[in-house]
Amino acid sequence: MEMVNALGRRKSAVARIFVTEGTGKITINNKDLQDYFPSSILQYVVKQPLLKLDVVEKYDIKVNLDGGGFTGQSQALRLAIARALVKLNAEDKKALRSEGFLTRDAREVERKKPGQPKARRRFQFSKR
Numbered sequence: 309m310e311m312v313n314a315l316g317r318r319k320s321a322v323a324r325i326f327v328t329e330g331t332g333k334i335t336i337n338n339k340d341l342q343d344y345f346p347s348s349i350l351q352y353v354v355k356q357p358l359l360k361l362d363v364v365e366k367y368d369i370k371v372n373l374d375g376g377g378f379t380g381q382s383q384a385l386r387l388a389i390a391r392a393l394v395k396l397n398a399e400d401k402k403a404l405r406s407e408g409f410l411t412r413d414a415r416e417v418e419r420k421k422p423g424q425p426k427a428r429r430r431f432q433f434s435k436r
Contacts, residue, residue: 321376
């Protein structure tokens with residue numbers, strides 16, 4: 309099997325992954341998954357597409373993660389893994405789509421406006 313690459317984005321996080329056949333090792337920025345995401349919830353989010361298709365021990369995944377926070381990075385990585393699995397086997401697309409793993413969450417942070425402390429928050433109004 310050749311190397312398959314995919315891209316996932318969420319908020320300002322970008323995940324570029326390279327999938328090869330192997331033993332289930334996930335390496336993120338030259339660190340192990342457990343070292344990069346100490347939270348078991350974030351580790352579960354990353355592995356969700358693999359668990360759905362029951363291929364956790366089948367592929368080695370090398371990841372370049374950039375930008376964003378922990379949550380955005382984990383969800384960007386989940387999208388990238390799902391896209392790579394579809395490239396490997398097109399029959400898996402329906403199962404991953406039904407779980408929502410192939411849908412890009414397009415929500416971004418709204419910009420701050422001038423004359424306001426935040427994006428929508430206004431300074432307190434004083435009549436007198």
